[in-house]
Amino acid sequence: MKPSINIIADKQNHQPSEEDLIQLSQRSSIVPNQSEIKPFLGIPKPASPTNPKFFNTRKSLDGTQSGLVYASKLKQLRKDQQQFIFDLADVDMRIYRSIEFEALGHSKNHLFRDVWAMMKGSNVVDVFEVDPANFSNFISEAYKYYQKHGNSFHNFKHGVTVMNTAYHFLKEGNLSLYFDSLSVAALMFASLMHDIGHTGHSNRFEDISRSQLAIVYNDTSILEMHHASLAFKILLHEDSNIFKTMDKEDYFIFRKYVIKGILSTDIKYHVSDLEKFQSKIDSTSFKPYATSTDIGDFLLLFGVLVHCADLYTPTKNYPWSLEWARLLNIEFVNQVKKEQELGLPVTPWYAKLSDPIEMAKSEKSFISKVVRPLWCEVDRFFEGRLSRHLENLDKNFGYWDSIEKGAMTVDSVKVPAGSSEEEESEESSDTMSKGGRTIMEEFSESGTIA
Numbered sequence: 001m002k003p004s005i006n007i008i009a010d011k012q013n014h015q016p017s018e019e020d021l022i023q024l025s026q027r028s029s030i031v032p033n034q035s036e037i038k039p040f041l042g043i044p045k046p047a048s049p050t051n052p053k054f055f056n057t058r059k060s061l062d063g064t065q066s067g068l069v070y071a072s073k074l075k076q077l078r079k080d081q082q083q084f085i086f087d088l089a090d091v092d093m094r095i096y097r098s099i100e101f102e103a104l105g106h107s108k109n110h111l112f113r114d115v116w117a118m119m120k121g122s123n124v125v126d127v128f129e130v131d132p133a134n135f136s137n138f139i140s141e142a143y144k145y146y147q148k149h150g151n152s153f154h155n156f157k158h159g160v161t162v163m164n165t166a167y168h169f170l171k172e173g174n175l176s177l178y179f180d181s182l183s184v185a186a187l188m189f190a191s192l193m194h195d196i197g198h199t200g201h202s203n204r205f206e207d208i209s210r211s212q213l214a215i216v217y218n219d220t221s222i223l224e225m226h227h228a229s230l231a232f233k234i235l236l237h238e239d240s241n242i243f244k245t246m247d248k249e250d251y252f253i254f255r256k257y258v259i260k261g262i263l264s265t266d267i268k269y270h271v272s273d274l275e276k277f278q279s280k281i282d283s284t285s286f287k288p289y290a291t292s293t294d295i296g297d298f299l300l301l302f303g304v305l306v307h308c309a310d311l312y313t314p315t316k317n318y319p320w321s322l323e324w325a326r327l328l329n330i331e332f333v334n335q336v337k338k339e340q341e342l343g344l345p346v347t348p349w350y351a352k353l354s355d356p357i358e359m360a361k362s363e364k365s366f367i368s369k370v371v372r373p374l375w376c377e378v379d380r381f382f383e384g385r386l387s388r389h390l391e392n393l394d395k396n397f398g399y400w401d402s403i404e405k406g407a408m409t410v411d412s413v414k415v416p417a418g419s420s421e422e423e424e425s426e427e428s429s430d431t432m433s434k435g436g437r438t439i440m441e442e443f444s445e446s447g448t449i450a
Protein backbone atom coordinates (compact mmCIF):
# COMPACT_ATOMS: atom_id res chain seq x y z
CA MET A 1 0.00 0.00 0.00
CA LYS A 2 1.14 3.48 -0.70
CA PRO A 3 1.37 5.74 2.29
CA SER A 4 0.13 9.25 2.66
CA ILE A 5 2.68 11.30 4.44
CA ASN A 6 3.37 14.64 5.85
CA ILE A 7 6.70 13.91 7.32
CA ILE A 8 9.75 15.65 8.55
CA ALA A 9 12.86 14.59 6.74
CA ASP A 10 16.10 13.62 8.20
CA LYS A 11 17.82 16.29 6.17
CA GLN A 12 21.10 14.49 6.07
CA ASN A 13 20.10 11.27 4.46
CA HIS A 14 16.60 12.17 3.32
CA GLN A 15 15.20 9.21 5.17
CA PRO A 16 11.99 9.44 7.16
CA SER A 17 12.43 9.56 10.91
CA GLU A 18 11.10 6.86 13.19
CA GLU A 19 8.14 9.06 13.95
CA ASP A 20 7.48 9.47 10.27
CA LEU A 21 7.50 5.76 9.76
CA ILE A 22 5.02 5.27 12.55
CA GLN A 23 2.75 7.59 10.61
CA LEU A 24 3.48 5.74 7.42
CA SER A 25 2.82 2.36 8.94
CA GLN A 26 -0.44 3.63 10.26
CA ARG A 27 -1.64 4.28 6.72
CA SER A 28 -1.72 1.26 6.51
CA SER A 29 28.35 -1.67 -8.84
CA ILE A 30 27.18 -5.09 -8.97
CA VAL A 31 29.33 -7.26 -11.15
CA PRO A 32 27.64 -10.59 -11.41
CA ASN A 33 29.66 -13.69 -10.95
CA GLN A 34 29.53 -15.24 -14.39
CA SER A 35 29.32 -18.69 -12.93
CA GLU A 36 26.08 -17.72 -11.25
CA ILE A 37 24.33 -16.28 -14.27
CA LYS A 38 21.37 -18.43 -14.98
CA PRO A 39 19.36 -19.18 -18.06
CA PHE A 40 16.48 -16.75 -18.38
CA LEU A 41 12.93 -17.08 -19.54
CA GLY A 42 11.80 -18.57 -22.76
CA ILE A 43 13.72 -21.77 -22.57
CA PRO A 44 12.91 -24.24 -19.86
CA LYS A 45 15.73 -24.48 -17.41
CA PRO A 46 17.90 -27.45 -18.33
CA ALA A 47 17.71 -30.38 -16.03
CA SER A 48 20.72 -31.13 -13.95
CA PRO A 49 21.52 -33.40 -11.06
CA THR A 50 21.32 -30.37 -8.77
CA ASN A 51 18.15 -29.08 -10.30
CA PRO A 52 15.95 -32.10 -10.85
CA LYS A 53 12.74 -30.29 -10.07
CA PHE A 54 12.83 -28.32 -13.26
CA PHE A 55 13.26 -31.46 -15.29
CA ASN A 56 9.74 -32.60 -14.66
CA THR A 57 7.93 -29.31 -14.54
CA ARG A 58 9.30 -27.36 -17.49
CA LYS A 59 7.84 -28.91 -20.57
CA SER A 60 8.63 -28.10 -24.15
CA LEU A 61 7.31 -24.80 -25.41
CA ASP A 62 6.46 -26.46 -28.70
CA GLY A 63 3.12 -27.53 -27.31
CA THR A 64 2.04 -23.99 -26.54
CA GLN A 65 -1.42 -23.45 -27.86
CA SER A 66 -3.32 -20.37 -28.78
CA GLY A 67 -5.72 -19.23 -26.11
CA LEU A 68 -8.57 -19.49 -28.57
CA VAL A 69 -8.19 -23.27 -28.62
CA TYR A 70 -9.53 -23.27 -25.12
CA ALA A 71 -12.45 -20.96 -25.80
CA SER A 72 -15.03 -23.67 -25.34
CA LYS A 73 -13.71 -24.35 -21.84
CA LEU A 74 -13.98 -20.80 -20.60
CA LYS A 75 -16.61 -20.47 -17.94
CA GLN A 76 -16.91 -16.86 -16.99
CA LEU A 77 -16.18 -14.86 -20.09
CA ARG A 78 -18.31 -14.31 -23.15
CA LYS A 79 -16.92 -15.28 -26.54
CA ASP A 80 -16.30 -11.72 -27.62
CA GLN A 81 -14.43 -11.12 -24.37
CA GLN A 82 -12.35 -14.25 -24.93
CA GLN A 83 -11.50 -13.11 -28.44
CA PHE A 84 -10.45 -9.70 -27.23
CA ILE A 85 -8.37 -10.87 -24.28
CA PHE A 86 -6.51 -13.78 -25.79
CA ASP A 87 -5.96 -12.64 -29.36
CA LEU A 88 -2.82 -10.51 -29.13
CA ALA A 89 -2.19 -10.41 -32.88
CA ASP A 90 -2.89 -6.69 -33.11
CA VAL A 91 -1.30 -5.77 -29.80
CA ASP A 92 1.95 -3.86 -29.87
CA MET A 93 3.75 -5.57 -26.99
CA ARG A 94 6.26 -2.72 -26.77
CA ILE A 95 3.70 -0.67 -24.85
CA TYR A 96 4.01 -2.97 -21.85
CA ARG A 97 7.73 -2.44 -21.47
CA SER A 98 7.54 1.29 -22.04
CA ILE A 99 6.90 4.05 -19.55
CA GLU A 100 3.86 5.06 -21.61
CA PHE A 101 1.56 2.26 -20.38
CA GLU A 102 -1.39 3.71 -18.48
CA ALA A 103 -4.16 1.55 -17.02
CA LEU A 104 -6.44 4.42 -15.97
CA GLY A 105 -8.00 4.63 -19.41
CA HIS A 106 -8.56 0.87 -19.76
CA SER A 107 -11.83 -1.02 -19.47
CA LYS A 108 -12.11 -4.26 -17.51
CA ASN A 109 -11.61 -6.43 -20.61
CA HIS A 110 -8.69 -4.32 -21.68
CA LEU A 111 -7.11 -4.80 -18.26
CA PHE A 112 -7.63 -8.56 -18.50
CA ARG A 113 -5.86 -8.50 -21.86
CA ASP A 114 -3.07 -6.40 -20.36
CA VAL A 115 -2.47 -9.05 -17.71
CA TRP A 116 -2.61 -11.89 -20.24
CA ALA A 117 -0.21 -9.99 -22.53
CA MET A 118 2.30 -9.46 -19.72
CA MET A 119 2.00 -13.09 -18.65
CA LYS A 120 2.71 -14.03 -22.27
CA GLY A 121 5.45 -11.44 -22.67
CA SER A 122 7.26 -12.69 -19.59
CA ASN A 123 6.88 -16.28 -20.89
CA VAL A 124 4.98 -17.29 -17.78
CA VAL A 125 2.09 -18.55 -19.94
CA ASP A 126 4.35 -20.74 -22.03
CA VAL A 127 6.71 -22.04 -19.37
CA PHE A 128 3.89 -22.94 -16.99
CA GLU A 129 1.42 -23.85 -19.72
CA VAL A 130 -1.19 -21.51 -18.30
CA ASP A 131 -4.60 -22.64 -19.49
CA PRO A 132 -6.69 -19.71 -20.79
CA ALA A 133 -9.76 -21.26 -19.23
CA ASN A 134 -8.06 -21.21 -15.85
CA PHE A 135 -6.78 -17.73 -16.54
CA SER A 136 -10.27 -16.44 -17.31
CA ASN A 137 -11.56 -17.83 -14.03
CA PHE A 138 -8.53 -16.58 -12.13
CA ILE A 139 -8.63 -13.06 -13.51
CA SER A 140 -12.39 -12.79 -12.97
CA GLU A 141 -11.91 -13.73 -9.31
CA ALA A 142 -8.98 -11.35 -8.93
CA TYR A 143 -11.03 -8.52 -10.41
CA LYS A 144 -14.03 -9.29 -8.23
CA TYR A 145 -12.06 -9.14 -5.00
CA TYR A 146 -10.08 -6.07 -6.06
CA GLN A 147 -13.30 -4.20 -6.84
CA LYS A 148 -15.24 -5.43 -3.82
CA HIS A 149 -14.89 -2.29 -1.73
CA GLY A 150 -15.20 0.24 -4.56
CA ASN A 151 -11.84 1.83 -3.80
CA SER A 152 -10.79 4.77 -5.94
CA PHE A 153 -7.09 3.80 -5.80
CA HIS A 154 -6.53 0.34 -4.31
CA ASN A 155 -8.38 -1.51 -7.04
CA PHE A 156 -7.68 -3.74 -10.03
CA LYS A 157 -6.17 -0.91 -12.08
CA HIS A 158 -3.64 -0.31 -9.35
CA GLY A 159 -2.76 -4.03 -9.28
CA VAL A 160 -2.29 -4.10 -13.06
CA THR A 161 -0.14 -0.97 -12.91
CA VAL A 162 2.15 -2.45 -10.26
CA MET A 163 2.42 -5.59 -12.38
CA ASN A 164 3.29 -3.44 -15.37
CA THR A 165 5.98 -1.61 -13.42
CA ALA A 166 7.47 -4.95 -12.39
CA TYR A 167 7.24 -6.06 -16.03
CA HIS A 168 9.16 -2.93 -17.00
CA PHE A 169 11.87 -3.87 -14.48
CA LEU A 170 12.00 -7.34 -15.99
CA LYS A 171 12.28 -6.18 -19.58
CA GLU A 172 14.29 -2.99 -19.25
CA GLY A 173 16.36 -3.80 -16.20
CA ASN A 174 18.99 -6.50 -15.85
CA LEU A 175 16.86 -9.00 -14.01
CA SER A 176 17.69 -11.76 -16.46
CA LEU A 177 20.93 -12.07 -14.55
CA TYR A 178 19.19 -12.92 -11.32
CA PHE A 179 15.73 -14.35 -11.97
CA ASP A 180 14.71 -17.75 -13.26
CA SER A 181 11.34 -18.76 -14.67
CA LEU A 182 9.83 -19.58 -11.30
CA SER A 183 10.81 -16.27 -9.73
CA VAL A 184 9.56 -14.34 -12.77
CA ALA A 185 6.19 -16.03 -12.39
CA ALA A 186 6.25 -15.07 -8.71
CA LEU A 187 7.13 -11.46 -9.54
CA MET A 188 4.26 -11.14 -12.02
CA PHE A 189 1.79 -12.82 -9.65
CA ALA A 190 2.87 -10.96 -6.50
CA SER A 191 2.84 -7.55 -8.15
CA LEU A 192 -0.61 -8.10 -9.67
CA MET A 193 -2.16 -9.52 -6.50
CA HIS A 194 -0.36 -7.45 -3.86
CA ASP A 195 -3.45 -5.40 -2.85
CA ILE A 196 -6.29 -7.82 -3.63
CA GLY A 197 -9.20 -7.42 -1.26
CA HIS A 198 -7.95 -4.04 -0.05
CA THR A 199 -10.55 -2.44 2.20
CA GLY A 200 -9.65 1.14 1.30
CA HIS A 201 -8.44 1.68 4.85
CA SER A 202 -5.03 1.84 6.46
CA ASN A 203 -3.64 -0.85 8.75
CA ARG A 204 -4.12 1.64 11.58
CA PHE A 205 -7.82 1.87 10.81
CA GLU A 206 -8.18 -1.92 10.70
CA ASP A 207 -6.38 -2.09 14.02
CA ILE A 208 -8.23 0.58 16.01
CA SER A 209 -11.62 -0.32 14.54
CA ARG A 210 -11.00 -3.90 15.72
CA SER A 211 -11.90 -5.29 12.33
CA GLN A 212 -12.23 -8.97 11.55
CA LEU A 213 -8.98 -8.79 9.57
CA ALA A 214 -7.14 -7.35 12.57
CA ILE A 215 -8.32 -10.29 14.65
CA VAL A 216 -7.40 -12.84 11.99
CA TYR A 217 -3.90 -11.43 11.46
CA ASN A 218 -3.17 -10.34 15.05
CA ASP A 219 -2.59 -6.68 14.16
CA THR A 220 0.49 -7.63 12.13
CA SER A 221 0.73 -6.31 8.56
CA ILE A 222 -3.02 -6.83 8.54
CA LEU A 223 -3.79 -5.81 4.99
CA GLU A 224 -0.68 -7.32 3.44
CA MET A 225 -1.34 -10.63 5.18
CA HIS A 226 -4.89 -10.50 3.85
CA HIS A 227 -3.73 -9.80 0.28
CA ALA A 228 -1.25 -12.69 0.27
CA SER A 229 -3.74 -15.09 1.78
CA LEU A 230 -6.50 -14.15 -0.64
CA ALA A 231 -4.16 -14.44 -3.64
CA PHE A 232 -3.36 -18.02 -2.73
CA LYS A 233 -6.94 -18.90 -1.90
CA ILE A 234 -7.82 -18.21 -5.53
CA LEU A 235 -5.12 -20.63 -6.62
CA LEU A 236 -6.55 -23.31 -4.33
CA HIS A 237 -9.49 -23.71 -6.68
CA GLU A 238 -8.57 -26.01 -9.51
CA ASP A 239 -10.56 -24.04 -12.06
CA SER A 240 -8.74 -20.81 -11.24
CA ASN A 241 -5.29 -22.22 -10.54
CA ILE A 242 -3.14 -20.79 -13.31
CA PHE A 243 -0.08 -22.64 -12.01
CA LYS A 244 -1.44 -26.16 -11.91
CA THR A 245 1.64 -27.52 -13.73
CA MET A 246 3.85 -26.35 -10.87
CA ASP A 247 5.07 -29.26 -8.74
CA LYS A 248 5.00 -29.19 -4.96
CA GLU A 249 8.61 -28.17 -4.54
CA ASP A 250 8.32 -25.32 -7.01
CA TYR A 251 5.05 -24.23 -5.44
CA PHE A 252 6.71 -24.05 -2.02
CA ILE A 253 9.44 -21.77 -3.37
CA PHE A 254 6.93 -19.76 -5.40
CA ARG A 255 4.90 -19.14 -2.23
CA LYS A 256 8.00 -18.00 -0.38
CA TYR A 257 8.75 -15.42 -3.09
CA VAL A 258 5.18 -14.16 -3.40
CA ILE A 259 4.60 -13.83 0.34
CA LYS A 260 7.90 -11.97 0.72
CA GLY A 261 6.98 -9.64 -2.13
CA ILE A 262 3.51 -8.80 -0.84
CA LEU A 263 4.55 -8.37 2.80
CA SER A 264 7.35 -6.05 1.64
CA THR A 265 4.71 -3.57 0.49
CA ASP A 266 3.96 -2.84 4.15
CA ILE A 267 5.56 0.57 4.53
CA LYS A 268 6.86 -0.31 7.96
CA TYR A 269 9.65 -2.24 6.21
CA HIS A 270 10.57 0.66 3.92
CA VAL A 271 13.55 2.09 5.78
CA SER A 272 15.04 -1.18 6.98
CA ASP A 273 14.77 -2.85 3.55
CA LEU A 274 16.13 0.22 1.77
CA GLU A 275 19.09 0.46 4.13
CA LYS A 276 19.85 -3.23 3.68
CA PHE A 277 19.55 -2.91 -0.08
CA GLN A 278 21.78 0.18 -0.18
CA SER A 279 24.53 -1.53 1.76
CA LYS A 280 24.18 -4.79 -0.14
CA ILE A 281 24.49 -3.37 -3.63
CA ASP A 282 27.74 -1.73 -2.62
CA SER A 283 29.06 -5.06 -1.46
CA THR A 284 30.77 -7.63 -3.64
CA SER A 285 29.24 -10.30 -1.43
CA PHE A 286 25.72 -9.44 -2.66
CA LYS A 287 24.45 -12.48 -4.54
CA PRO A 288 20.77 -11.94 -5.31
CA TYR A 289 20.37 -15.01 -7.49
CA ALA A 290 17.26 -17.13 -7.40
CA THR A 291 19.38 -20.23 -7.69
CA SER A 292 21.77 -19.39 -4.89
CA THR A 293 21.88 -21.89 -2.06
CA ASP A 294 21.17 -19.05 0.34
CA ILE A 295 18.32 -17.02 -1.16
CA GLY A 296 18.41 -14.28 1.49
CA ASP A 297 19.85 -11.72 -0.91
CA PHE A 298 17.40 -12.73 -3.62
CA LEU A 299 14.42 -12.35 -1.29
CA LEU A 300 15.65 -8.88 -0.32
CA LEU A 301 15.87 -7.92 -4.00
CA PHE A 302 12.47 -9.46 -4.71
CA GLY A 303 10.78 -7.55 -1.89
CA VAL A 304 12.46 -4.27 -2.82
CA LEU A 305 11.30 -4.62 -6.43
CA VAL A 306 7.66 -5.27 -5.55
CA HIS A 307 7.68 -2.42 -3.03
CA CYS A 308 9.35 -0.09 -5.55
CA ALA A 309 6.81 -1.04 -8.23
CA ASP A 310 4.03 -0.30 -5.73
CA LEU A 311 5.36 3.25 -5.38
CA TYR A 312 4.96 4.06 -9.07
CA THR A 313 2.55 6.95 -8.72
CA PRO A 314 4.96 9.90 -8.90
CA THR A 315 7.01 8.21 -11.64
CA LYS A 316 4.08 8.27 -14.06
CA ASN A 317 3.80 10.73 -16.89
CA TYR A 318 1.98 13.98 -16.26
CA PRO A 319 -0.98 14.36 -15.82
CA TRP A 320 -1.59 10.71 -14.92
CA SER A 321 0.71 10.94 -11.93
CA LEU A 322 -1.41 13.69 -10.42
CA GLU A 323 -4.57 11.74 -11.19
CA TRP A 324 -3.29 8.66 -9.33
CA ALA A 325 -2.43 10.89 -6.37
CA ARG A 326 -5.89 12.42 -6.43
CA LEU A 327 -7.53 8.99 -6.47
CA LEU A 328 -5.53 7.92 -3.44
CA ASN A 329 -6.46 11.14 -1.68
CA ILE A 330 -10.13 10.25 -2.08
CA GLU A 331 -9.55 7.08 -0.06
CA PHE A 332 -7.83 9.01 2.71
CA VAL A 333 -10.60 11.57 2.91
CA ASN A 334 -13.19 8.79 2.96
CA GLN A 335 -11.38 7.11 5.81
CA VAL A 336 -11.52 10.30 7.86
CA LYS A 337 -15.28 10.36 7.38
CA LYS A 338 -15.57 6.76 8.54
CA GLU A 339 -13.37 7.48 11.54
CA GLN A 340 -15.65 10.35 12.49
CA GLU A 341 -18.77 8.24 11.99
CA LEU A 342 -17.39 5.45 14.16
CA GLY A 343 -16.10 7.80 16.84
CA LEU A 344 -12.53 6.73 16.24
CA PRO A 345 -9.52 9.03 16.59
CA VAL A 346 -9.19 10.82 13.26
CA THR A 347 -5.92 10.31 11.41
CA PRO A 348 -4.69 13.92 11.55
CA TRP A 349 -2.54 13.92 8.44
CA TYR A 350 -5.45 12.49 6.44
CA ALA A 351 -7.79 15.17 7.68
CA LYS A 352 -5.62 17.90 6.18
CA LEU A 353 -5.52 16.34 2.73
CA SER A 354 -8.82 17.82 1.59
CA ASP A 355 -6.87 21.06 1.24
CA PRO A 356 -5.03 21.08 -2.15
CA ILE A 357 -2.10 22.96 -0.63
CA GLU A 358 -1.70 20.37 2.12
CA MET A 359 -2.05 17.62 -0.46
CA ALA A 360 0.73 19.22 -2.51
CA LYS A 361 2.98 19.39 0.56
CA SER A 362 2.27 15.76 1.35
CA GLU A 363 3.05 14.67 -2.22
CA LYS A 364 6.32 16.60 -2.19
CA SER A 365 7.36 14.91 1.04
CA PHE A 366 6.32 11.53 -0.25
CA ILE A 367 8.36 11.98 -3.45
CA SER A 368 11.51 13.40 -1.87
CA LYS A 369 11.71 11.34 1.30
CA VAL A 370 10.23 8.00 0.37
CA VAL A 371 9.89 7.35 -3.35
CA ARG A 372 12.98 9.04 -4.73
CA PRO A 373 15.51 7.41 -2.37
CA LEU A 374 14.10 3.98 -3.18
CA TRP A 375 13.83 4.48 -6.94
CA CYS A 376 17.38 5.94 -7.04
CA GLU A 377 18.77 2.79 -5.43
CA VAL A 378 16.82 0.50 -7.73
CA ASP A 379 17.99 2.61 -10.68
CA ARG A 380 21.55 2.17 -9.44
CA PHE A 381 20.99 -1.57 -9.28
CA PHE A 382 19.61 -1.40 -12.84
CA GLU A 383 22.66 0.59 -13.94
CA GLY A 384 20.72 3.74 -14.83
CA ARG A 385 17.90 2.15 -16.78
CA LEU A 386 15.16 3.98 -14.85
CA SER A 387 16.27 7.47 -15.85
CA ARG A 388 12.92 8.40 -17.40
CA HIS A 389 11.09 7.45 -14.23
CA LEU A 390 13.47 9.62 -12.23
CA GLU A 391 12.95 12.50 -14.64
CA ASN A 392 9.20 12.16 -14.09
CA LEU A 393 9.72 12.13 -10.34
CA ASP A 394 11.44 15.48 -10.54
CA LYS A 395 8.92 16.94 -12.96
CA ASN A 396 6.00 15.84 -10.82
CA PHE A 397 7.70 17.21 -7.73
CA GLY A 398 7.87 20.51 -9.61
CA TYR A 399 4.14 20.42 -10.38
CA TRP A 400 3.26 19.84 -6.74
CA ASP A 401 5.67 22.59 -5.75
CA SER A 402 3.95 24.96 -8.16
CA ILE A 403 0.57 24.02 -6.72
CA GLU A 404 1.80 24.58 -3.17
CA LYS A 405 3.17 27.99 -4.10
CA GLY A 406 0.08 29.01 -6.04
CA ALA A 407 1.98 29.29 -9.32
CA MET A 408 -0.41 26.75 -10.78
CA THR A 409 -3.72 25.36 -9.64
CA VAL A 410 -4.90 21.83 -9.60
CA ASP A 411 -7.86 22.82 -11.72
CA SER A 412 -5.48 23.54 -14.58
CA VAL A 413 -4.58 19.87 -14.70
CA LYS A 414 -6.66 17.86 -17.13
CA VAL A 415 -6.68 14.14 -17.71
CA PRO A 416 -6.71 13.68 -21.50
CA ALA A 417 -10.25 13.55 -22.84
CA GLY A 418 -11.27 10.43 -24.71
CA SER A 419 -8.61 8.29 -23.11
CA SER A 420 -11.14 6.38 -21.10
CA GLU A 421 -12.75 3.34 -22.64
CA GLU A 422 -16.19 2.17 -21.70
CA GLU A 423 -16.55 0.75 -18.21
CA GLU A 424 -18.47 -2.38 -17.41
CA SER A 425 -21.04 -0.70 -15.23
CA GLU A 426 -22.31 -3.90 -13.65
CA GLU A 427 -19.05 -4.51 -11.88
CA SER A 428 -17.00 -1.36 -12.03
CA SER A 429 -17.63 0.56 -8.89
CA ASP A 430 -14.41 2.49 -8.93
CA THR A 431 -14.29 6.16 -9.64
CA MET A 432 -11.49 6.23 -12.15
CA SER A 433 -11.35 7.17 -15.80
CA LYS A 434 -13.01 10.52 -15.69
CA GLY A 435 -11.55 11.67 -18.97
CA GLY A 436 -11.67 15.37 -19.61
CA ARG A 437 -12.65 16.37 -16.08
CA THR A 438 -10.37 18.54 -14.11
CA ILE A 439 -8.43 17.51 -11.09
CA MET A 440 -10.03 20.35 -9.18
CA GLU A 441 -13.55 19.18 -9.99
CA GLU A 442 -12.75 15.69 -8.83
CA PHE A 443 -10.82 16.92 -5.85
CA SER A 444 -13.68 19.12 -4.70
CA GLU A 445 -16.06 16.21 -4.97
CA SER A 446 -13.80 13.94 -3.03
CA GLY A 447 -14.71 15.67 0.16
CA THR A 448 -18.35 14.64 -0.24
CA ILE A 449 -17.89 11.00 -1.08
CA ALA A 450 -19.10 8.84 1.76
Ligand SMILES: [Zn+2]
Nearest residue numbers: 001002195310
Ligand atom coordinates in the same frame (compact mmCIF):
# COMPACT_ATOMS: atom_id res chain seq x y z
ZN1 LIG B 1 -0.37 -1.20 -3.75
